[in-house]
Amino acid sequence: MKIIKNTIFVVVFLSTLQVFSQEILTKKEALAITLENNFGVKIANNNLEVAKNNTSIYNTGFLPTASVSSGANYSRNNQSLTFTDRDTGGDSEIAGSGIVSKTYNATLGVNYTIFDGLGRKYNYKQLKETYNLTELQARATIENTYLQLFTNYFQIARLSENEKNLKEALSISKRRMQRAKYTYDYGQSTKLEYLNAQVDVNNDSISYISAKQQLSNAKRGLNVILGIEKETNYNVETKVDYSTMLNFNDLEVKTLANNSLLKQNEKNIAISEFNIKVNKASYLPTLSFNASYGFNRTENENLINPFGAKLITSDGLNAGLNLSWNIFDGGSRKTSVANAKIALDNQEIALEQQKVTIKNNLKNTWENYKNQLFILKAQEQNVLSNQNNFDRTQERFKLGQITSVEFRQAQINLINAKTALNNAKFDAKLIELQLLQLSGDILNVAF
Template sequence: MKFNKLTFLVLFLLTLHSFSQEILTKKEALEITLKNNFGVKIANNNVEVAKNNSSILNTGFLPTASVISGANYSRNNQSLTFTDRNTGGDSQISGSGIVSKNYTTALGVNYTIFDGLGRKYNYQQLKETYNLTELQARATIENTYLQLFTTYFQIARLSENEKNLKEALSISKRRLKRAKYTYDYGQSTKLEYLNAQVDVNNDSITYITAKQQLSNAKRGLNIILGIEKETNYAVETEVDYNTMLNYDDLEVKTISNNSLLKQNEKNIAISEFNIKVNKANYFPTLSFNASYGFNRTENENLINPFGAKLITSDGLNTGLNLTWNVFDGGARKTRVANAKIALDNQEIALEQQKVSIKNNLKNTWENYKNQLFILKAQEQNVLSNQNNFDRTQERFKLGQITSVEFRQAQINLINAKTALNNAKFDAKLIELQLLQLSGDILNVKL
C-alpha cells in the first residue's frame, strides 16, 4: 500500500508518545488543516453541491422522456336483456367469469422550445451561484488559515514564555540554595532566606500556569488540525516578516481581491439575473410533445357474440402547446419590482463594505507599523535588561546589593522578554490580517 507524504505525517502525529517532542512546522500544520479541518470539509462539500446545481442537467435545457406501461385484468359476471319487437317480450342471457385483459405501453417526449429565455438566465444565475460558493469556500479557508496561525503563534509565544520562566525559576532556585547556605553559616538573616523561598514559590506557580496554558493551546490547535488524539509536539518559533508590504499596493489588491467584496459582487450578478428570470415570465411558453403508444385489449367468452375478442392499436402522436399567462393579478410585476430593490440593496451593501474594509485596512496598516516599531524597541529593551541583570547578578554574588534589588532586576528581565515575545508574534498576526484583507493570505510564504 502506498502512502503519500501528508498521510504519513498525519499518522505520525497521531502516534506520537507523550515523552516525544516533534517539531510541527507551519507548512505541515497548514497541509493537515486543509485536509482534515471540519469547516474546510463542509465548505468543499458546499462547492460540490453548487457545481451539481449549475450543471446543464439542472437547467431544463434538455428534453424529458418517460415510459408508461401497464396491464389490467378483470373477471366479471355479465347479463344481457333483449326485447323481442314482434312479441314485445324480453329474453335474457347471462354468463359468469367473463375475463378481460388490457395491455398498454407508451413512450413520451416533452421539450420546452421557448420560455422567454428564463432557462438561459436561470442557468447563468446558477453559474454565478457556483462562483459565489467557491468564494465562500475561499473565505472559509482564509479564516481557517488565520485561525490556525493565531493558535500556532500563540503556542510559539507560550513556548518562549515557558522557556523564559523556566530559566527564571532556575535562577530563583540557585538564589534560594545560596540563601540557605549563607543563613546556615550565619552570614545572612532568615529574612533573606524566606524572601528567596517566596520568590521560588511564585516563580513555580507562574511556570506551572504557563505550562497549563501551553497544553490548552495545543489542544485547541488539534481541533483546528482535525486531529482527535492529543499529541505532544513543539512548533517553530522563528518569525519572518514580509518587508515588501506597501500600503498603496495593499489597497489596490484589497479592492480587487478581498473575498468579502468579491462575494458581494457575485451577489449583485445573481440579483441581476434574478430580475431577468422574473421578466421572462411575461413571455409565452412554447413546448413540443411527442408520444408513441401501443394498446392491446383481449375479451374472452363475450356474451355478445358480435363483440370483438381482440383489439390492438399503436401510433405516433405529436403536438405543440403555446401557453401565455396574459395577466396573473400583478404577481409578476411585484416580483420584478422586489428583485430590483434587492439588487439596489446589494449595490448599497457593496459600497458600505468597501468603506468599512478600507477603514479596517488603514487601521490595521498603522497598527502593523506601530507594532514593528514596538518590536524593535522591545529587542533593545531586552538587551538593556539582560545587561542590567548580568551586572546585578554579579554584584549580588559579591554582596554589594540586596536580594530585593536583585529580584527587581530579574522581574524586569522576565517582563522585557515576555513583551518582546508578544510584540514578535503580534506583529506577524497583524501582517496576516493585512494579507487576508488584500486577498493574499493564501499566497504568503511560510
C-alpha cells in the same frame, strides 16, 4: 473546488503520523494537516460539490424528459343485452355470467420545452454565479482557517518562549536560594535573606507551572483546528519573519480587487441581476413538444354480443406542439420583478457599505501594524538593556554590593521585558496576517 485544490497544492502534505513522530510541528506541516482534516474546510468542500452538481446540465431544464408507463386490467362481470326486433316489435334478451375482459397497455412518452421565455438560460447563468459565490465562500472559510490556525500556532510559540524564560528565571532563583542557604548556615547572612529567596522560588515555580498549563491548553486548542482527536506532544517553530514588501497603497488596491467579502457581494449582485431576468422571462410564451408511442391490447372472453370483438390491438405514434402564454396572472409577476429589482438595489448598497467598512478596517490595521513594528524594535532594545542591567546586578549581588531586593527587581524587569518582546513579536505577525487576509493575499503566504 479549484481554489481549495490550488491552496493544498501550495503546501506539501505529510500524514498525521509522520508529522507527530517529529519533534517540531512546522508551519507548513500544520497548514497541510489543517487543509486535509479541518472540519470547516471539509464542510466548505462539500458545499462546493453541491454547488457544482447544481450547475450540471441535469439541473438546467435543457434536457428532454422521458417516461414509460404500463398497466394491466382484469375484469369479470355479468352482462345482459336486450334487442328489439323491428319486424315483430318484440324484444329479445341475451345474458351471460362470468364475462372476462383483459386489457394491457404500455406508453413511452417524451416531452421537451423548446422555448420558455429564456428562463432556463438565465437560470443556468444564475446557477453558475451561485457556484462562483460558493467558491468564494469556500475561499473565505480557508482564509479564516488560515488566520485561526496561525493565531493558535503563534500563541503556542509565544507561550513556549514565555515558558522557557520562566524556567530560566526559576533556575536563577533556585541558585540564589541555595546561595542564601549556604550564607545563612555559615552565619554570613540573616534567615530573612533565605526566606525571601524561598518566597521568590515559590512565586517563580507557580508562574512556570501556570505557563506550562497554558501551553498544554493551547496545544489542545490547535489540535481541534488541525482536526486531530488524540492529544499530542510537540514543539512549534518560534522564529518569525516579516514581509518587507507591504505598502499601504498596494494593499488598498488589492483589497478592493481581491477581498473575499467584496467579491462575494459582487457575485450576489450578479445573481440578483439574473434573478430579475428569470422573473421577466415569465412574460413570454412557452412552446413545448411532446411525442409518445403507445400499445393497447384487449382480450374479451365468453362474449354475449355476436358483434363484439374478441381481441382488440392498437399501437401507434402521437406527437404534438403546445403553445401556452399566461397573458395576465393577476399581477404576481409584476410584483416579483419589482421585488427582485429592490433586492438588487439592496445588494449594491451593501457592497458600497462593505467597501467603506473594509477600507476603514484596512487603515486601522495598517496603523496598528506600523505601531507594532515600532514597539517590537523598542522591546528588543529593552531586552538588551535589561539583560545588561541584570548581568551587572548579578555580579554585584555575588560580591555583596547590593541587596537581594535589588537583585530580584532586576530579575523581574528582565522577565517582563522578555515577555513583552514575545508579545510584540507575535502580535506584529498576526496583524500582518490580518492585512494579508483583507487584501486577499493570505493564501499566497509562504511559510
